[in-house]
Amino acid sequence: MYNIGIAARTRKSCFFDATVAAGATAFTVYNHMLMPLWYESPIIDYWYLMNNVSMWDVAVERQVALKGPDAFKLAQLMTPRNISKQKVGQGKYVPIVDENGGMLNDPILLRLADDHFWLSLADSDILLWAKGIAYGRGLDVTITEPDVSPLAIQGPNADAVIVDLLGEWATHLKFFWFKEYDLDGIPLVVAKSGWSKQGGYELYLRDGSKGIELWDRVAQAGAKHGIEPGAPSTIERIESSLLSYGNDMTIDHNPFEIGLGRYCDVDQPADFIGKAALQKVRDNGITQKLVGIFIDHAEPLGNTHWWPLSHNGAPAGNATSVTYSPRLERNIALAIIPIAQTAPGTQLMVDSDVGRLACTVTTIPFL
C-alpha cells in the first residue's frame, strides 16, 4: 500500500472533512476529486452495506448540466439510448459513445426540466466532450459543472433512514426517478438510485456549503438504523455485476460488448453520435463479450490491473475486476473474453498476481 499525495488539484468533496472525521483511511482520485474508498476495511464496510445501511460520499459523481433550447438535442446526440420519452423527474442510465461507438462514460441522465439535464458522471471529463460537440455544431446550450454533490444512502435499512430524514413520500419514488426537495434550507434532488443492488437513495446536494450539515443530518437520522460511513463497494458491485468505467469498459469497447446493447436504440429516428458504427456492430455481431468467471483459489483475490486470460494456451481476453465474494464464498471476476469462449462452463486460465489459476465462465450478475 502506498501513500496518496494531495494537492489543491485533487479537489475535495464538500463532505471531505466529515469523511476524514468519520475515519476514512483510503482514497482514490475520480473526476479530479478525492473519493473515500473504505473506513474500517473493505470487508467490514461491505457487511454494513449488506446488513444495515451505509452512507457514501459520492460527490465525485460530478454533474454536467446541459441547459437551453438545444439541451435535449445535445443529450440525445450524446447517447444511443432513446430518450425521447424521458420525463421531467426521471433518470436514465445512458451509455455515452464516440463516433466509433467506443464507450466514453456511463452516467445517469436526469431530466430536471424540458430544457435542463444533468449527466451524473463516471470518471472522464464529459464536460469537455459535451462542450466540444456543442461548440463544433453551434448548438444553443449552456454546459457547466454545477455545485452539486451526491451523497448516497444504500442498504436494506435505507428506506427507514430516508423516512426519518425526509418523510414517507420519498419511499414512493419509482426506481431512478427523483424529486427536488428543500430539507430545512438544504437544497436537494432526491433520487431512488445508487451504485449497489441493496436499494437506496442518492441525495444530490445543490449547495456545497451545506455538505457537513447534510452529512450530520443523515448520520443522525441513520443512527438508530445502524448507519455507518462507507463507499461504493468493489465487492458488492462485482457480485451485482454493476460495471465501472475504466475498469470494465474503455473507449476500446462498444456497448454491445459489455452488455449495454439493451440501452442502444440504433434504429431510432433521432441522430446520435456513433449511430452508423453501432448499427454495424448490431448487424455484424460482436467478437468479444463481458462475462463472469469463477477463479479457483483458496485465498481471497483482488486485482490492480487487468489479468490476462487464456484458453488452451491461446490469449482469451482479460479479467477486468476481481474480488472474493463473501456471500458466494469464492473468488469471482468480470472478464471480457472472445465470443467463442463465452459459453457457461468454459474453462480458462488466468495469470493472476499469485500465478496461473484455473477459472470457469459463468453468467452475470453473480447475485
Add this chain to the structure above:
Amino acid sequence: MYNIGIAARTRKSCFFDATVAAGATAFTVYNHMLMPLWYESPIIDYWYLMNNVSMWDVAVERQVALKGPDAFKLAQLMTPRNISKQKVGQGKYVPIVDENGGMLNDPILLRLADDHFWLSLADSDILLWAKGIAYGRGLDVTITEPDVSPLAIQGPNADAVIVDLLGEWATHLKFFWFKEYDLDGIPLVVAKSGWSKQGGYELYLRDGSKGIELWDRVAQAGAKHGIEPGAPSTIERIESSLLSYGNDMTIDHNPFEIGLGRYCDVDQPADFIGKAALQKVRDNGITQKLVGIFIDHAEPLGNTHWWPLSHNGAPAGNATSVTYSPRLERNIALAIIPIAQTAPGTQLMVDSDVGRLACTVTTIPFL
C-alpha cells in the same frame, strides 16, 4: 496521510514496476494514471534534482495525437498561440482554452510532421475536447491517445547523462525542440524540455513494452553522475513558478490572468476557439492576476487546498500552491489575487492550515 486504493481504472505507467522497485512511496492520480510523487521525501528528492540529476516517470503526460489533412487546422483552433510558423521537430507551450477563454489545459504541442501533432497533456481529458470539436466541425483528422510514455531526466548533470545514453548530438537540440531516435531498438522522441528549470530532457518512449528496459538504461547511464529516481518537484516548480493545471489555473481563469498572455496572439488571422472572448479580455484588462507571495511563518508550510487571502479584512483571492523554499529559506506561494493588490510589497493575510498569517506580494519567478 492516507492510503491510495488502486484498481485497474487507475492506469499503470510502463515504468510503474521500476518506480516501485526504486522505492516510490507516494503516488497521485493524473490523467487516470498513477504518478510517483516522491521516493525518500519531497525535500531529499529536491536536493538530488538541484545538485545532481533525477529521473522521473511522467508517463501521465499522456499524448493526444492529431493526424490527417485537418490536423494543423484543429491544432490552431485549439490554442490562442499562433502556431503558423511551428516547424516539424519543434515543441511549443500552448494554452488550451474554451469558447469563453477559460483554461482547459496547458500542454506542449509537438509537431512530428506537417500533418501530425502531439499534445503532451496536463491533467484533463483533452482527447474528448479535441474529438468533440473535430466531430462537431466535421474535420478530417484522426485523434487518438497513442502508446507514448515520457521519461524525464532533469538537473545539472542531465547533459552528462544524455551524452552517455544517446551521444553528444542530443545536447545540441534547441530548447523545446526534439528529434526521433532509435536507442538499440527502443523508439524515442528526444526533447530538450521538462517541468523544472534545472535543465534536461524528456524521452518520449513510443513502445510501452520497453518501459523497464529504458528505465534501466537511463539509471545505468546516470549512475556515475549521481542520478536518483524522482518526480516533478512541487518545491522546485513553485520556486521556478511553473504553473500546474488544476492548482494554479482552472476553467475559471483566462491565460492573461495567469501570466500566459504572451502566448496569446488574439489578432492573428487564423480562427481559434475563444478568440472573441480573449480579444475582449485584452481590450478591457484583467481583474485578477497570478503573483508570488512570501508567507511569514517559522515552520515549513504546504497546502492541500486553496488558502483564502484577505486585504484589510476583505477577501483578496487565494494562495494556490504553497511550499517552503529551501533555497530562499522562507515560505513562498503562488496566488491569484485582485489586480488592485498586485503591487509588490502589498501586505495580505492568508488563512492557512495553521491559522491566519501575514504575507507580502512579490514578483515571480521566485528563482
